[in-house]
Amino acid sequence: MKNRIKNCYIHIPFCNKICSYCDFCKLYYDEKLVNKYLDELEKEISNIYQGEELETIYIGGGTPSALNNKQLERLFKVIEVFNKSNNIEFTIESNFENITKDKLLIYKKYGINRLSFGLESINKSNLSLLNRNITKNKVEDTINMCRELGFTNINIDLMYALPTEDIKILNEDLSYLFSLDVEHISTYSLIIEDHTMLKINGVINIPEDLDSEMYELICKEMKNHNYDHYEISNFSKTGYYSKHNLCYWNNEHYYGFGLGSSSYIDNKRITNTRSINRYLEGNYVLESIELSEIEMIEYEIMLNLRKSEGILLKDFKDKYQKDLLDIVDISELINNNLLIVEDNRVRIPEDKWYISNEIIVRMLEGCNYE
Ligand code: SF4
Known part of the structure; x- marks a missing residue:
């Protein structure tokens, strides 16, 4: 099955400081290393990209906004090679600690139309645990500046279930987020x-019932503030779903460039190396696994069930020339109110999203591909 690629992720693995919970692919910022990295990124893209028209580009990290102005200009020049659709969603992740007006102006100049900020929390104890240093003034000044410069699509990340947190603190974080009135919240x-530093320091997770109570509170408050709950962990105002992230949950193909990135190309799941030395030598790929049709179907089920709209049965049939409901008997899951079939789709009801992993595992166990 050959699939046209419409989406692209670019990883910028540099950070000015390391958060205590972080197990992402990241390195300390070093000016010379970043310059070499951008040269290699350009080579990787020119080796692999086939000229397809892209509908989403997502620059993530790491912290892309850790790059200096000259390096950001260089990064965007590298990206100019992409053939972009007229209504492309073009996102960059940024950190409130190192974003400046000049950097936002560079984003604007090169067509960025969606910004994503990691806030995680505004509570001092939470931030101290996470080794992050963000003030309300900096957050509010930044959001105001983004609005003045014409950015109309902003995401903010929220972290919860921290051992320093209780329901009251989460409520305060949520109220603060709603006061910022952004279009999307992850x-x-x-x-x-x-x-991670948290693990090394012996920090342990909060009890599961509290985690579940926090998730329920988030879902309820988001609804009260008119955010659509369109994916298990993602909420947006109407019309502001993340098109890029939807490409993952729709099980579409995508390019991934840069250290530690992942791609899905020609039915192969490709993972890039996390070794900066290997990457700079041009040895980009760590692993490439060609999926069988069964594995593709399993991904299709796992990823699509994360969305409120679930699996569209017609799309499934178009893609695999099979009826999903011939492959798997879901009557027991339906009888237990763990799955719903309606409007030609199968979905997990929202009040069961907290246990979606268990439901997906049970569904996959019931599949018979013969
Ligand atoms: S900014 Fe992001 S990538 Fe960098 S250390 Fe923190 S969590 Fe990790």
């Missing part, structure tokens, strides 16, 4: 990963 429950 939420993350803190996961304490191996090799």
Whole structure:
């Protein structure tokens, strides 16, 4: 099955300081290293990109806004090689700690039309635990500046379930977020990963019932403030769904360029190396796995069920020439109110999203591909 690629992710792995929970692919910012990295990124793109018209480009990190103005200009010159659709969604992640008006002007000049900021929390104890340093003044000045410069699509990331947090603190974080009136909010429950400072310091997760209570509160408050809950962890005002992230949940193909990035090209899941030395030598790929049709179908189910609209049965049939409901018997999941079939789609009801992983596993276990 050959699929046209419409989406592209670019990883900028540099940060000025390291957050205590972070297990992303990142390095400390170093001016010379960044310059070499941008040269190599240009080579990687020219080796792999086939000229397709792109509908989304997402520059993530790391912290892309850690780059200095000259490096940002260089990055955007590299990206000019892409053939962009007229209504492209063009996102860059930024950090409130190092964003400036000059950087926002560079974004504007090169066509960025969606900004994504990692706030995580505005509570001092939470920020101290996360090793982040953000003030309300800096956040509000930045959002005002973005609006004055004409940015109309802004995402903010919120983290919850921190051991320094209770329901009252989460409520305060939510109220603060709503006061900023941004178009999109992504939420993350803190996961304490191996090799992070939190893990090394022996920090442990909050009890699961509190985590679930926090998730419920977030869902309820988002609804009260007119944010659509369109994916398990993502909320947006009407018309502001993240097109780029939807490409992942729709199981579409996409390019990924840069250290540690992932691609899905010609039915292969490709993972780039996390070694900066190997990357700078031009050895970009760590692993390339060609998916069988069964694996493609499993991804299709797992990813699409994260969305409020679920799996569209017609799209599934068009893609795989099979009826989903012939492959899997979901009657028990339906009887237990864990899945709903209506309007030619299968979806998980919103009040069961907290246990979506269990539901997806049960559905996959029930698949019979013969
Ligand atoms: S800014 Fe992002 S990538 Fe960098 S250390 Fe913090 S969480 Fe990790």
